[in-house]
Amino acid sequence: MYLIKKSALLIAVVFTLLYSSCAAALPKQLIVTGSSTWEPFSFINSEGEPDGIMVDFWKLYGEKNHVEIKFQLMNWPASIALASTDTTVIHGGLGYTSNRAKYLYFSRELPLQKYDVYLFAKRELNDTALSHLSDLKVGSVTASVKDEFLTTRLPSESIRRYDTFGGLNEAAYRGDIDVFIDDLNTTLYGLYKNDRQGTFTPRKKLYSFSIHFAVSRQNARQMPAIEKGLENITDKEVDALYHKWFDDIPGLEESAVQGSKLKWPLISVSILFIAVVSIIPMVLRRKSQDLKNALKALATSSAKLEQVTQLDRLTGTLNRDAFYNVLNEKRFSPSPYSIAVLDLDNLGQLNAECGHQVGDIAIKHLISQLRGQLSSKAVIARLGGGEFAILFDYCDRNLAIKRIDKLRRSLPSIPLSLNQQVLPLSFCYSFAHYPEDGDEGSALVNTALKRMRQHKAERVNNLSAGIDGHRHLDTELPW
Structure with a gap:
């Protein structure tokens, strides 16, 4: 019997190793899709050939890893649709959004420059505040990260959408739109190459996003092997790609000359x-x-x-507005994160029976335990009363849940001693996770609050019925 079990275990191990090696094998050919008009990132050149920074990057990848690379460049929405449905195709370069993550599996950040997205407006326009853009003709590319950004801030009818980056650029040159948002370097490149310098000027940096490749979620098993090949590309080689495309932009030489003319006066x-x-x-x-x-x-x-x-005056944690500002900066985060919301139990009763000063001491005791047991990278904020929010950055949902649950279980063993009385403390909590539950910070907090209050109400009902109110949350709420 022992030999049979041992043989079965050995077979299972061998099968797992063989399966892993097959899954990790780098394919001999990669079909890469992307935009056909996103110059100079990826486009079809005048000779009808795929060209651009992304194309050069994947050609370099092929050379370094002995992989045949083929390109299928098309309009932007079609390229995303192809990568999400065809398991033989990867999308060569795009930004992460929670909406795209529903049907695409994203790689780690590619060693390409981050895109610094600026608001560009006609030179003659003065007022280009985001809150006033609804009065202007705003251009966008369908299914782009920039379109998602605009959609959350403007009425849909205020946005004129184009299927290609080239179509957006041509609309801007014709005067069909007043404002658009795009990467600083690629937009300046297009303005120089099309002799449109000065027609549109960058007004304000809005956000940055990193570039990833992506595969359909049905093809996620191939991701580790493709990512492994990235290690063979050096930073120096990537820098050379950008020098090739940006060093000879007409007009930059004139800027350099103008700079040299200023030297003598200085x-x-x-x-x-x-x-x-x-x-x-x-x-x-x-x-x-x-x-x-x-x-x-x-x-x-x-x-x-x-x-x-x-800062909150009582606890020294962030206040609600400051916490929302932190979350706003993570609006298009390429990495998942979790937000926990917790509420100190029986604070109202404690305030009524012992006074608000004792309630304040209880709140500070809880914060002391949070700071002592959580990582220094966890961002803690007081939302009001006994409600707090915690941002677990670069932390998967399971680990975040374990950390909070461990704290909840250990808190009764560290009671608050006050006036020779022992006040055991407890709290109720729940979570919201980015990107599964959304990508807007205040909405994620509200989702976690709603779940926490729902759970607290259920717990009160359970206690009234004689049922243990501290069951695991992950078995109670549909996360």
Whole structure:
């Protein structure tokens, strides 16, 4: 019997190793899709051939890993649809969004430059605040990250959508649109190449996003092997790709010349400044010291003001608005994260029976335990009363749930001792996860709050019925 079990175990191990090696084998051919008009990232050139930074990157990948690379470039929505349905095709470069993650499996960040997305507007326009864009003609590319960004901020009818990046650019050059958002470098490249310098100018940086490749969710098993091949590409080789495309942009040389013409006036001013300093060194040093002291005092005052406006006065954690600001910066995060919301049990009763001062002490005791047991990277905020939110960044949902549940279980063993009385504390909690539950910070907090309050109500009912109210949350709520 023992030999049979041992043989079965050995067969299972061998099968697993063989399966893993097959799953991890790099394919001999990759079909890469992407935009046919996203110049200079990926496009069809005048000779009818695939071209651009992404094309060069995957050609380099093929050379480094001895893989045949073929390209199928098309309009942007079609390229995403192809990669999501055809298991033989990968999308060569795009940004992560929770909507795309429903049908695409994303790689880790590619060693390509992040896209710094700016708002571009006609030179003659003055007011280009996001809140006023609904009065203007705003252009966007269908199914792009930028389109998702605009959709959350503008009425859909205010946005004119185009199936290709080239179509968007042509609409801008014709004057059909007043405003669009796109990557700074690629837009400037297009303006230079099409001799449209100055027609549209960058006004404000909106956000950044990294570039990933993606496969259909049915083809996720192939992802590790393809990712492994990225390790054979060096940063120096990637830098050379960008130099090839951006170093010879017409107009940059003129900027360099203009910069050199400014050197002599700057040198003259520097010489004059040195002469003045040599004549009145004592006065200048005294004024300089006064200025440094004033700047230091101003910086201290600014830091204190920022703390007052961002921190909760009782606990020293972030307040609600500051926490939402943190989440806003993660609007298009390429990495998943979790938000826990917890509520201190019986705080209202404690305030009523012992006074609000005791309730405040209980809140600070809870925060002390949170800080002691959670990672320093966890961002804690007080939402109000006894409700708190915690951001677990770069942390998968299962690990985040385990950390909070461990804290909940250990809290009764560290009771609050006050006036020779022991006050055992407990809390109720729930989660919302990005991107499964959405990609907007305040909405994720509201989802977690709703789940937590629902669970708390169920727990009260269970306790009234004599049922244990502290069952595992992951068996109660449909996460």
